[in-house]
Amino acid sequence: MDGIQLEIMWSNMISIVSEQARALQRTAFSPIVREAGDLATALFDADARMVAQAITGTPGHINSLGSAARNLIKVIPPEDLVPGDVLITNDPWLSAGHFFDITVLTPIFRGETLIGYCGSTIHHTDIGGYGVGAGARDIHEEGLWIPVMKLYEAGRPNQTLHDIIRRNVRTPDAIFGDLAAQVSSGKIGGERLNLMCDRYGLDNIDELSNEVIQRSEQATRDEIRKLPGGTFHGETSFDVPGGEVITLKTAVTIDTDAGDIIIDFEGSSPPSKSGINVVTAYTHAYSSFAIRSVLNPDLPNNAGSLAPIRVKSPDNCIINAQYPSPVNARHVVGMYVPFPILKALAPILPERVMAEGSGAVWTVQVQGKDKEGVPFVSSMFNYSGGTGARASKPGLSATCYPTGVAAVAIEVLEASIPIAFTTKELVRGSGGRGQQNGGDGQRIGFRMRSNQEWLLNAIPSRLRLSAEGLNGGESGARGSFQINGKEADEARKILMAADDQVTMITPGGGGIGVPEAA
Structure with a gap:
């Protein structure tokens, strides 16, 4: 295709997926989606290959969504779809890794011809079952499992499925409000894609998607070929709720002839009894994001640019x-x-990598009834520690790498559930010292504005093992999770008294380089 023509139509596609994301955020019920941006939207061609994604979102959703679209049409193939159909699933092994993340896929028709799909994945506030914590003993305790089904059939709601979802969740109005937002954003994306086809006289997007995907793959392989070939090893260890220590080991093989990168996790920790196990799609999502971060982040993130990055891991992992x-x-x-x-990759790309950061966001779910007896459930993202230092800049404070989820403003949370925050401030100096210091963690305190007991699901990490520095940099400070001033470290749901107070001190990131003498 002509380069100028391609650039114009590519800009149109980015506008379409970005409008999908904005529509989803504007109409979602959940603060996690509306305020924090815990979502992904993408546009797929008729073969369910991800062509374009919105700039809003988190890698765990975006890259998993790329796999989910193909998985959904394997179950319900294109020949079984008609205009007005909408597909849905939250199957962890087919989509984003746990029940809370629901994927909705909308087929796009031009007349009677299927030309592509609009997809979205968002984190829903409640899906029944145990809740967002790590205390369930197997997946069937964790909530409602929605197989690949039609949420809408030829424009009409699948009433049986709607009834099943409604009776299995604690806050059905919020769930269906967020599902409606996903369906609406998919409809908007389909309308905008058809308008683009009208504008440029296209019957479909096959030629356009082939060009975008092929160019993206070629550009990614060219970037990989610039790296020195060979196999390079890395390892990290961290503690999770309940004190369990997890070790992840990687052997990163760079094949400069083929332009491939293979990431092998052989030797990593075995499965956990807690609900912290990770499906391969989610592992690949964050593995590919790490590689993309140090190659050329400006390249489009789609089926082409992800194709050269492969992940291997043993079954017992x-x-x-x-x-x-x-x-x-x-x-x-x-x-x-x-x-x-x-x-x-640090030895071969020292100017592009960062030191270890605080790691996962500290997810907190509160559940109970307010003073009027009305039930509430809320997952309160995003309590981040500090990122690791960068080669020429300090780490970022109260910011999580690798997720792209923002913090929900405390004013929003206090307006949506009966919670009162007592503290929210940076913990100065908690980042590891170095030539470049790690980012600082933060201190957050809260209590519930209720007159009865409530339930707390909290998933802190790095309470024992700090984020390591790099090239002589010092480690960041460990985190602390306290209930009424006493240290707590539970993988299970905790029953709280009405006046209990929670304090969270998130970890600092590691520094880079030997710090100068004081």
Whole structure:
């Protein structure tokens, strides 16, 4: 295709997926989606290959969504789809790794011809079952499992499925409000794609998607070929709720002839009894994000640019969860996946990698009834520690690498659930010292504005093992999770008294380089 023509139509596609994301955020019920941006939207061609994604979102959703679209049409093939159909699933092994993340896929028709799909994945506030914590013993305790089905059939709601979802969740109005937002954003994306086809006289997007995907793959392989070939090793260890220590090991093989990178997790920790196990799609999502971060981040993120990055892991491994492993808190391990990869690449790309950061966001779910007896459930993202230092800049404070989820403003949370925050401030100096210091963690305190008991699901990490520095940099400070001033470290749901107070001190990031003498 002509380069100018391609650039114009590519800009149109980015506008389409970005409008999808904005529509989803504007209409979502959940603060996690509306305020924090815990979502992904993408546009796919008729073969369910991801062509374009919105700039809003988190890698765990975006790259998993790329796999989910193909998985959904394997179950319900294109010949069984008609205009007005909408597909849905939250199957962890087919989509984003746990029940809370629901994927909605909308087929796009031009007349009677299927030309592509609009997809979205968002974190829903509640899906029944145990909740967002790590305390379930197998996946069937974790919530409602939605197989690949039609949420809408020829424009009409699948009433049986709607009734099943409504009776299995604690806050059905919020769930259906967020599902409606996903359906609406998919419809908008389909309308905008058809308008683009009208504008440029296209019957379909096959030629356009082939050009974008082929160019993206070629550009990625060219970047890989610039690296020195060979196999490089990295390792990271961290503690998770209950004191369990997890080790992730990687062997990163760079094949400069083929332009491939293979990441092998052989030797990593075995599966956990807690719900922190990670499915392969989520592992690949954060592995590929780590590689993309140090190659050329400006390249489009689509089926082409992801194709040269492959992930291998043994079956008996925490980042290759097998049924019926519990997986609800899979981000606790999944968000550490980039660190051993970056450590492996540090000797050959010292100017592009960062030191270890605080790791996974500290997810907190509160559940109970307010003073009027109305039930509430809320997952309160995003309590981040500090990122690791960068080669020429300090780490960022109260910011999580690798997720892209923002913090929900405390004013928003206080307006949506009966909670009162007592403290929210940076912990100065908690980042590791170095030529470049690691980012600082933060202190957050809260209590519930209720007159009865409530339930707390909290998933802190790095309470024992600090984020390591790089090239002589010092480690960051450890985190601390306290209830009424006493240290707590539980993988299970905790019953709280009405006046209990929680204090969280998130970890600091590691420094880079030997610090100068004081």
